Each structure stands twice: as structure tokens, then as C-alpha cells.
Amino acid sequence: MFDHPAYDAHEGVHLFHDAKSGLKAIIAIHSTARGPAAGGTRMWDFANGEAMLKDVLRLSQGMSYKNAMADLPLGGGKAVIWGNAKTDKSPDLFRAFGRAVESLQGRYYTAEDVGIDVADMEIVRQETAYVAGLDHGEAASGDPSPITAMGVFLGIVETAKRALGSGDLTGRTVAVQGVGSVGGYTCDHLAKAGASLIITDIDQAALKAVADRTGARIVGPDEIYDVEADIFAPCALGAIVNEQTLERFRVKAIAGGANNQLVVPEMGELLRRKGILYAPDYVINGGGIINVAAEISGNYSREWVDAKLGRLVQTLGEVLDEALSSGKPTNVVADTIARARIAAAR
Structure with missing residues (x-):
């Protein structure tokens, strides 16, 4: 792990497996220096475990950089689920993933990414509060x-x-x-x-x-x-x-x-x-993570999002x-x- 080409002093790399649902997931936390790690969850039918690990390491580092460049009070993290997004989804799988996110006790916030939609995240939300990009809730911002x-x-x-x-x-x-x-x-x-x-x-x-x-x-x-x-x-x-x-x-x-x-x-x-x-x-x-950051703050404001987006451009x-x-x-x-x-x- 520590000599992997994509490893960049990541704070944590967490592997999760749930036999009942078939969940195989990795959550990588690159940095929490600026705040809790935030980044979406990707569901993809990876060729092998090495491809899965490389993807999550690179993506989580990218989220640290993305959040820093957008000047957000967030660190960088990412999650990947190994599976076919068209055939392998189930409520049990996403509830198991929600429990995985919850086990990190707020060090990582998730949202949708490739292969995942808002409906999937709503199921994840049943097991953890550390989810953004939802359609429901006081500060819900919807699809980013x-x-x-x-x-x-x-x-x-x-x-x-x-x-x-x-x-x-x-x-x-x-x-x-x-x-x-x-x-x-x-x-x-x-x-x-x-x-x-x-x-x-x-x-x-x-x-x-x-x-x-x-x-x-x-x-x-x-x-x-x-x-x-x-x-x-x-x-x-x-x-x-x-x-x-x-x-x-x-x-x-x-x-x-x-x-x-x-x-x-x-x-x-x-x-x-x-x-x-x-x-x-x-x-x-x-832009998407700016929208997510506004939701995580608990006080969503589209005006704040637009101002941050303008500054990012x-x-x-x-x-x-x-x-x-x-x-x-x-x-x-x-x-x-x-x-x-x-x-x-x-």
C-alpha cells in the first residue's frame, strides 16, 4: 500500500466487505487538513482490485486538490463500490455502504458519482447522516x-x-x-x-x-x-x-x-x-462539490454557491x-x- 504509485500520504484507506449484500467497497481519505473529507461514491465494474485501489487513491487526492482550489472547508476523500451499476444494485448493498460511511464517524461525507444516483444515496442516508446531494431534508441541494x-x-x-x-x-x-x-x-x-x-x-x-x-x-x-x-x-x-x-x-x-x-x-x-x-x-x-459543501454546512444558499462558482472560474x-x-x-x-x-x- 505505502509504495503504491498512487499513494500520496493518504490519511486512511478503508476496505469494506458485506457478505450478505455482496458489497465490496473502498473509502480513501486523502486529507482532512481543511475539514472533513468529502467526495462522491463511484460504482464501477473494475477489472481487478488493483484497478479499484488505483482509482480511489487518485480520485481522493484529486478531491483534496479540488476542494482546496474551490476554497472550501473540506478535505479530500472518495469511495468506490465494485459492481455493475446496471445489474448489481440493491437496497441491502447501499444500506451496507451507509453503515461503512457511518463507521468513519464524520471523517468522510459522500455523494453521488459515476454509476450512482440520488435514489441510491437516499438509501445510504438511512444508515448515516454523512450524505449530501439529496432531494429531501432541510439543507438538501439535490443532484449536483x-x-x-x-x-x-x-x-x-x-x-x-x-x-x-x-x-x-x-x-x-x-x-x-x-x-x-x-x-x-x-x-x-x-x-x-x-x-x-x-x-x-x-x-x-x-x-x-x-x-x-x-x-x-x-x-x-x-x-x-x-x-x-x-x-x-x-x-x-x-x-x-x-x-x-x-x-x-x-x-x-x-x-x-x-x-x-x-x-x-x-x-x-x-x-x-x-x-x-x-x-x-x-x-x-x-461546481458540484461547491453545491455539496453548501449542503454539508446545514444552511444551503444558492447565492453562496453561485458566488463560489464565479470565484472558481x-x-x-x-x-x-x-x-x-x-x-x-x-x-x-x-x-x-x-x-x-x-x-x-x-
Whole structure:
């Protein structure tokens, strides 16, 4: 564990198994320096336990950085459940997961992520109070995806100002990978702003729905890396910037809602050399956790959320400007700021 490449002095890595429900889960707490760890729960049919561990270690670290960049009183954590989100869900499984969260006694707050929806979290809530993103309750904020998508859209505009010379997206082409909750809402914003869309997803129904309402052109999951566009917006799973895809990109910028977009940090420098401006994922996609933080506070305010989101977009612009003026990769600039904010809270 301690010599795992993705281990970054995590405070805790907790494995849970419940024989009755079949639950196999890991909750990783990267840091509580700024406050209780917060991050969503992902349900995925991992290839093996090593892939599961790597995912939760990287995602929890990313949440520490994301919460720091959004200037929230939260640390970083993440949970993963091993299973097929279409066939393996059950009330017993989510109640068992709720008991796992409860056992950490408030050191970790959870919410929905890939493969999980609000209804699942409502079941988790039956066993623990440390759940956010719900539809019910005094401070319930509901699905955080629309707020995440708004932040992604505003971040794309901010990135376009620097990569394309203007934030006006009229007539610009954006290739969107993944049109689920965040990706679908992001497409709506982009279409309303006048952008032409090229989209892909493995969910054919979601693809058709987004194409019908936005006029987007549909391409295959692998073809999306070869299309000519102004901006590539990854809004599905991570590690999409890698040695295989790097040479295929025909875009001026990469800015989207997916987590852990770079397969390794060194990809940031390779993107810089290729002249592709990269919006660090945990900065551009921080809208959802801002919404969750407002709920965790117990006094949800949409005005507070909007103000925090506006400031986060400004922070993204500052990261991009610093990177362009210094010649450093954008992810290196963002990492440096995030680590300094976490260290200052210790």
C-alpha cells in the first residue's frame, strides 16, 4: 500500500466487505487538513482490485486538490463500490455502504458519482447522516450535476478566451466525450452559446436525446479522438490523455468535466509542447462539490454557491494565465497552488 504509485500520504484507506449484500467497497481519505473529507461514491465494474485501489487513491487526492482550489472547508476523500451499476444494485448493498460511511464517524461525507444516483444515496442516508446531494431534508441541494456542468461550461469559455482569442463560442466546434448527467447539461449550455457539437457515448439513448435537442453530430467512442474541433471536452471517465491519444488530438484546448484526465502528470507538459491548453480537471469541474459543501454546512444558499462558482472560474483563469506566462504546464501550476493551500491549513 505505502509504495503504491498512487499513494500520496493518504490519511486512511478503508476496505469494506458485506457478505450478505455482496458489497465490496473502498473509502480513501486523502486529507482532512481543511475539514472533513468529502467526495462522491463511484460504482464501477473494475477489472481487478488493483484497478479499484488505483482509482480511489487518485480520485481522493484529486478531491483534496479540488476542494482546496474551490476554497472550501473540506478535505479530500472518495469511495468506490465494485459492481455493475446496471445489474448489481440493491437496497441491502447501499444500506451496507451507509453503515461503512457511518463507521468513519464524520471523517468522510459522500455523494453521488459515476454509476450512482440520488435514489441510491437516499438509501445510504438511512444508515448515516454523512450524505449530501439529496432531494429531501432541510439543507438538501439535490443532484449536483447541473452545477458541475455550469462550472464546466464557464470554464470552457474561460479557456477559449486564451486558446481561441475569444470566449464567444458561436461557430466554434466542441467535441464532447460523454453525455451523461454532467456532459448532457454541458452540451445544452454549449449549444445555447452557439457552439457546434460533436458527441460520443456508449449510452445510445443518451446520445440520441442530446443530439435531438442540440443538433450535435454523433461519432463512435474511439473516433472522437480524431475529429477536428476547437475544444475537446472529456466528460466521462479519466485517463483519456495518454500516449495513444496525445498524437491524435486535433484541438487547441482540452476542458471538460471528467476526473483524472491525465493518465500521468507528465502529460500536462506534453500537451503544453503540442500547443494544447489544458484546463486542470479538478479546477474546472469543482461546481458540484461547491453545491455539496453548501449542503454539508446545514444552511444551503444558492447565492453562496453561485458566488463560489464565479470565484472558481476566476481561479481557473489565473491558473491558465500563470501557466502561459511562466511556460509551465497548467496542471503543475494548479497542483502547486492546491498543495500550498492544504499545507497552510495543517
